[in-house]
Amino acid sequence: MTISDEQLGTLRADTPACKNLIHFNNAGASLMPMPVYVAMTNHLKREQEIGGYEAAAEAKPALDRFYTAFADLFRASPSEIAYVENATRAWDMAFYALPLSAGDRIITHSSEYASNYLAFLQMARRRGLEIDVAPSDGTGQIDVDALPGMLTPKTKLVAITHAPSQGGLVNPAEEVGRFVREYGLFYLLDACQSVGQMTVDVRKIGCHLLSGTGRKFLRGPRGSGFLYVAAEIMEQLEPPFIDLHSAEWTSNNDFKFLPDARRFENWECNVAGRIGLAAAVDYAREIGLDTIERRVVALAQALRDQLAEIQGVTVHDLGARKSGIVTFVKDEEPAGPIAERLRAKKANISVTPQSYARLDFGSRGLPDLARASVHYFNTKDEIDQFCRLVRGEAL
Numbered sequence: 417m418t419i420s421d422e423q424l425g426t427l428r429a430d431t432p433a434c435k436n437l438i439h440f441n442n443a444g445a446s447l448m449p450m451p452v453y454v455a456m457t458n459h460l461k462r463e464q465e466i467g468g469y470e471a472a473a474e475a476k477p478a479l480d481r482f483y484t485a486f487a488d489l490f491r492a493s494p495s496e497i498a499y500v501e502n503a504t505r506a507w508d509m510a511f512y513a514l515p516l517s518a519g520d521r522i523i524t525h526s527s528e529y530a531s532n533y534l535a536f537l538q539m540a541r542r543r544g545l546e547i548d549v550a551p552s553d554g555t556g557q558i559d560v561d562a563l564p565g566m567l568t569p570k571t572k573l574v575a576i577t578h579a580p581s582q583g584g585l586v587n588p589a590e591e592v593g594r595f596v597r598e599y600g601l602f603y604l605l606d607a608c609q610s611v612g613q614m615t616v617d618v619r620k621i622g623c624h625l626l627s628g629t630g631r632k633f634l635r636g637p638r639g640s641g642f643l644y645v646a647a648e649i650m651e652q653l654e655p656p657f658i659d660l661h662s663a664e665w666t667s668n669n670d671f672k673f674l675p676d677a678r679r680f681e682n683w684e685c686n687v688a689g690r691i692g693l694a695a696a697v698d699y700a701r702e703i704g705l706d707t708i709e710r711r712v713v714a715l716a717q718a719l720r721d722q723l724a725e726i727q728g729v730t731v732h733d734l735g736a737r738k739s740g741i742v743t744f745v746k747d748e749e750p751a752g753p754i755a756e757r758l759r760a761k762k763a764n765i766s767v768t769p770q771s772y773a774r775l776d777f778g779s780r781g782l783p784d785l786a787r788a789s790v791h792y793f794n795t796k797d798e799i800d801q802f803c804r805l806v807r808g809e810a811l
């Protein structure tokens with residue numbers, strides 16, 4: 417299936433900012449489609465009219481939909497889904513819950529998200545965990561063939577990022593999953609940039625834990641995120657924080673965690689955000705994740721090709737399989753000033769600083785990169801206009 421011109425018109429009409437902006441910052445925060453915005457603002461209105469607790473009670477079906485929508489999206493069970501305020505906290509809740517002790521080893525890759533790597537460093541310092549960075553293969557993705565040779569009896573966890581935020585690569589999550597399952601390790605996948613732009617099937621991938629955020633390719637609200645926890649490892653995980661929602665106080669001196677993934681949630685949360693995020697999942701599924709990926713990949717490749725033709729511009733994306741993220745530099749115009757200049761012309765991108773991707777940019781000798789990230793509602797026309805702006809031409 418592809419998106420027809422007529423459907424594209426509808427999708428763009430659902431995204432009013434398309435009239436005024438070239439939004440190539442979907443890996444930063446995408447634009448909420450109207451059904452998401454309406455679901456959220458309706459709920460805020462009800463909170464104002466009848467009270468927050470009362471509005472939540474009234475919205476129970478929409479709130480329950482959060483769990484079934486993500487279960488449908490990932491081919492998981494609703495009891496394996498938690499609502500968390502962002503991807504970092506979701507990932508943290510999973511990582512710090514794992515039964516790891518001094519000397520245990522973690523396999524990761526240079527494309528790992530900076531906050532995750534900081535958590536590895538913290539736990540190396542605090543608890544004596546050891547970090548093993550898997551090499552890249554010739555395409556720049558994690559070298560799956562090198563993994564068996566890295567195994568030690570102390571290797572417990574493989575933690576990688578599916579689609580890194582600092583480049584257009586998509587790591588071979590399924591192949592890594594086969595390795596993890598063969599050797600009985602834990603598998604924590606940061607899917608923050610992949611969910612919403614491609615099919616992410618936790619059964620095919622074989623991950624035990626998967627984290628992500630609402631605002632990026634899913635087009636949900638800011639300050640919303642999610643965590644998938646495979647039922648088979650639930651009882652081995654002790655959440656690092658506890659409250660009266662995640663656990664039950666069973667007697668004066670005893671408690672137990674909830675049996676499902678809600679043990680990773682906390683009681684107070686952005687209720688309108690949860691409703692909005694569920695609506696965003698339904699919106700994406702209605703278009704179809706394979707259909708979305710096909711269009712995103714084609715647009716991103718067209719953007720890379722056109723940028724590469726511009727004098728002085730170099731594109732830096734790695735990987736055999738690529739995402740909607742496009743990174744580049746331009747001679748004599750650093751990434752920060754390019755992003756500012758484009759924003760003044762109503763074209764949104766972001767900048768990935770070197771310090772957010774030390775292992776990756778360090779080994780490749782890269783400076784801060786300009787990051788343009790396209791979504792299915794973007795168009796070839798916008799790519800043409802964007803490239804003219806990058807050249808320094810007036811539109």
Ligand SMILES: *Cc1c(COP(=O)(O)O)cnc(C)c1O
Nearest residue numbers: 502503504529581606608609629
């Ligand atoms: C953005 C991002 C995160 C962090 O998401 P937040 O919702 O900002 O916490 C984690 N991992 C990757 C790969 C990201 O791109």
